[in-house]
Amino acid sequence: MRTVFGIDVSKASSEVAILVNGEKVHGYTMPNDCIGFSRLLSDLDSVYQPEVIFEATGVYSRRLQTFLENNDYTYTRLNPLEAKKQLDSLRVRKTDKIDAEKLALSQFSLNRKPSYVQKSVYQELRDLSRFYQNLTEDIVRTKNRLHKALQVTFPELETLLSAPTGKQYWSLVTAFPSKDFILDWSEADLTKVIRQSTAKRMSDKRVSYLVTKLLELAKQSYCAVKIASPMIEEVRYYAQELLRLTERRQVTLDNMIELAQPLPEYDILLSIPGIAETTATSIIGELGDVRRFQSANQINAFIGIDLRHYESGIYLAQEHITKRGNPYARKILFKTIHNITTAGHYHPCHIAEFYEKRKRQSQVISTKSATIAAMHRLIRTIHYLIVHNKLYDYDLAKSY
Structure with a gap:
């Protein structure tokens, strides 16, 4: 028997839909406070290995997420855009109750994995x-x-x-x-x-x-x-x-x-020329635990520098970044590239060399496009170094 809790989180209250083997057995509205969470905890404790799924709604879903983590329950937290794309075909009418039920119902067919729970320091x-x-x-x-x-x-x-x-x-x-x-x-x-x-x-x-x-x-x-x-x-x-x-x-x-210094990625980021304490802590703060990303391309999508491709017949649109990710991380990494290129005059770095090469390749390539390309190269470097727990080595990086 498989039990899924679909929760549609709002500002002050949430809609809960409980489905067993694809059939709705119960639903209710709970306040986002101790009283509402106590009722939810009672329902969660009454079933075996419940699956909880909800959309990330910024600060409003933080309390629900913390409640589940404090009580050792795994959960699947969906990006709102991802949830919209997955549920649009199922929605005929849109209400909070229907959204909660559709979230739970879609879990039986999509079988989403539980969300990665980062350490509290991140x-x-x-x-x-x-x-x-x-x-x-x-x-x-x-x-x-x-x-x-x-x-x-x-x-x-x-x-x-x-x-x-x-x-x-x-x-x-x-x-x-x-x-x-x-x-x-x-x-x-x-x-x-x-x-x-x-x-x-x-x-x-x-x-x-x-x-x-x-x-x-x-x-x-x-x-x-x-x-x-x-x-x-x-x-x-x-x-x-x-x-x-x-x-x-x-x-x-x-x-x-003070919080970032004990983390191994702090020294790794500082080893990259052009990244100082302020930038290193900001990158960790916005990207979180980089180990949860399976590839650098996932980080690209997370910060919104993945390319939007549109093609129809013989028409091929110019590619642009989606900007559907974390704008703070995108801004920090954009500035980081210019810090790296400035430091590259005194401390060799393959990212700075790549940036200058892209600028020289063609007059068509703008400074912004070269920066975005260098950001992708930086993200690949950061992901590799942190996953393999290595400090930056210019000679090694240049050989790839």
Whole structure:
């Protein structure tokens, strides 16, 4: 006797359909909380080797997945696109109850294998990686807002340092949101503030140069608002927010590195020229346990760089990547290729050489196409090294 539980997960509740040998014997709606999971656990315990199948619905299915893992039940988690393609031919009407029943019914004919359960450290790294990416987006957004507000109060301040970014610059913006805060202070006070703006030891010559330049910028500036304007506080707020976000992002990165260091793939990724700690932890966080992929092509599909092929009669469409995978992983690996090519000038790497070769092959090949091709080469390398637990060896890689 074979029992399958089909579960259609929603935000607050889930539809459960229980089928035995292809026939529905029971179905109900359960809340996604302890009460609902207790009822589900009672039903699971009442049958022999139950099969559980559900669609991955982002954060909403996380609680169900954790509940099943905590109670040592295997499950099959379907990608929503995969589930849609498999069930479309069976659906006449679409409701949550019907979806749950069709999920269970399709399992009797498709016999899907249980999903690979990764160690909890990979899920924690994924959560931290997403948090790190969100913090980076917040920093970029706040930088743009600070730039816009500073154009009204003190745009010349952006030329004080080599680049209008970094902790020292934001500390100076907090202290001097407009020229009035400079002209009302003595050189001794300005010197003290500048020294406090950086944790590094600064020479007297450097401090004197910054004080002089700060006074020159203040004298040539024309502020569009008064000193009591709310724009002054807005500039200070964005500068302080950038300091806070940068510190929070560094703490997040430190936590990612601490979690990733014991994993064997961490040192493997660092052995590839151009991949440093931030990139290595982000790759592990987004790809998870690479050993669960049987081939590099599966990783291509997972991040959405597999090619879309369309052919009809004599018409052959130009191939493009599907972009149906993990966009965060795709973005990280895209940037990784450019880091590898930059490092390739000093540390030889077959991926950097392949990228340059693809760019030289034909003028038709764009930089983006060459990068996508190099990403596939990088994924093949990562998959081979991690599966065989080997560090990167340029001489060995070049021979293949």
